Amino acid sequence: MINIKINKTLHGANGDMNLDVVFDIKEGDFVALSGKSGSGKTTLLRILAGLEESNAVISVGDTIWQDKNTNLAVQKRSIGFAFQDYALFDNMTIEKNLLFVANDKKLAEKLLNITELTELKERYPSRLSGGQKQRVSIARALMKRPKILLLDEPLSALDSTMRTKLQSEILTLHKEFQTTTIMVSHDPSEMYRLANRVIILENGKIINDGSPKKVLLKTKGSQKFSFEGELLEIKKVDVIFIAIVAIGQQLVEIVISQDEVKNLQVGDRVNVSTKAFHPIIN
Amino acid sequence: MNQLQAKVTKIQGTQGLKIVTFHCANTSLKMMSLDLQENIHDKTVVQLTCKPTSIAIAKNFSGELSYANQLNAVILSLELGELLCSIQLQFTTFTLESIITADSASRLRLAVGDEVTALIKASDLSIAKVIS
Numbered sequence: 001m002i003n004i005k006i007n008k009t010l011h012g013a014n015g016d017m018n019l020d021v022v023f024d025i026k027e028g029d030f031v032a033l034s035g036k037s038g039s040g041k042t043t044l045l046r047i048l049a050g051l052e053e054s055n056a057v058i059s060v061g062d063t064i065w066q067d068k069n070t071n072l073a074v075q076k077r078s079i080g081f082a083f084q085d086y087a088l089f090d091n092m093t094i095e096k097n098l099l100f101v102a103n104d105k106k107l108a109e110k111l112l113n114i115t116e117l118t119e120l121k122e123r124y125p126s127r128l129s130g131g132q133k134q135r136v137s138i139a140r141a142l143m144k145r146p147k148i149l150l151l152d153e154p155l156s157a158l159d160s161t162m163r164t165k166l167q168s169e170i171l172t173l174h175k176e177f178q179t180t181t182i183m184v185s186h187d188p189s190e191m192y193r194l195a196n197r198v199i200i201l202e203n204g205k206i207i208n209d210g211s212p213k214k215v216l217l218k219t220k221g222s223q224k225f226s227f228e229g230e231l232l233e234i235k236k237v238d239v240i241f242i243a244i245v246a247i248g249q250q251l252v253e254i255v256i257s258q259d260e261v262k263n264l265q266v267g268d269r270v271n272v273s274t275k276a277f278h279p280i281i282n
Numbered sequence: 283m284n285q286l287q288a289k290v291t292k293i294q295g296t297q298g299l300k301i302v303t304f305h306c307a308n309t310s311l312k313m314m315s316l317d318l319q320e321n322i323h324d325k326t327v328v329q330l331t332c333k334p335t336s337i338a339i340a341k342n343f344s345g346e347l348s349y350a351n352q353l354n355a356v357i358l359s360l361e362l363g364e365l366l367c368s369i370q371l372q373f374t375t376f377t378l379e380s381i382i383t384a385d386s387a388s389r390l391r392l393a394v395g396d397e398v399t400a401l402i403k404a405s406d407l408s409i410a411k412v413i414s
């Protein structure tokens with residue numbers, strides 16, 4: 001079991017905020033950490049890694065990483081870290097990037113193989129695509145066989161095809177190395193695919209914590225098909241009305257009745273929902 | 283929005299699929315649903331809803347229909363458009379709106395004061411909110 005208790009005042013763009021979280025993670029879990037920017041996600045990871053000072057109490061199994069009397073240095077914590085911006089050593093080949101962390105050729109070979117980088121191992125980072133760089137970064141994070149793998153939005157800069165491919169590689173690595181993984185993500189499909197637990201932070205507090213389905217499925221009453229949108233227009237057609245609503249990047253039309261129109265105004269944030277029985281998937 | 287206050291009287295379920303029976307005024311209603319919110323149990327009072335376009339109308343009907351929800355109602359008013367017809371119905375103390383084609387409305391010769399049956403499929407009925 002990994003026990004985490006953090007209390008730290010953060011000085012953010014929107015004034016001071018208290019990061020105040022207490023939670024346990026079962027070893028081997030894959031936890032997705034989500035929430036608006038500025039909610040404390042990255043700081044939480046940095047505190048776990050020992051990159052940020054704090055009054056935290058962190059214990060991993062029988063080992064205390066941090067408490068009143070102890071504060072293990074970054075390199076003493078069994079942590080692998082991969083960031084959105086890769087942070088590779090540009091003057092080293094891919095293989096050297098891995099070996100720099102731990103001089104274990106066999107492990108490097110295995111990681112390069114899983115991440116399909118074996119043939120590129122003599123290349124320098126500047127000659128790699130974004131997806132390849134992130135693979136190196138993740139492979140490198142595992143070179144010390146860390147107990148905890150921290151991933152800070154590792155895939156958010158990649159296109160969706162590359163993201164899907166790397167998601168499955170991350171899952172393979174997570175299982176193969178039996179790490180506990182904590183990944184910051186904003187992508188519900190990514191969290192659903194990878195994590196067995198989702199934690200949502202808001203203003204430094206945990207506001208939701210549970211299985212991906214419980215946390216991510218937007219429901220309203222018995223409606224399972226539910227989206228937030230902005231009401232753009234209401235048109236009267238015959239005896240009914242048609243509402244145009246912007247949901248994400250798309251516009252949708254919804255038939256509403258006179259009675260429903262009364263409570264709506266163009267510009268309103270609205271929730272559009274229907275039962276799970278009606279939508280058709282093509 | 284059509285609103286009906288109803289009380290849960292039975293929940294039948296198998297692997298995430300549920301059929302919920304409600305008591306609403308003098309009528310029994312049924313709803314098809316996936317997993318329910320955790321706060322919905324036997325005897326929970328809820329507000330049910332249904333789109334006006336999902337309510338069909340039967341008049342002088344004899345025979346059997348698969349509609350799980352058959353509500354005896356009286357026509358309060360009719361608004362006949364070029365293609366569609368909006369009908370206000372009185373069902374016990376509740377007012378419901380049904381939208382059907384104008385052709386169907388004239389075929390049934392619907393008029394204010396008519397006693398009709400409002401028909402709602404179990405999959406078209408949903409819970410708008412939990413009341414208590």
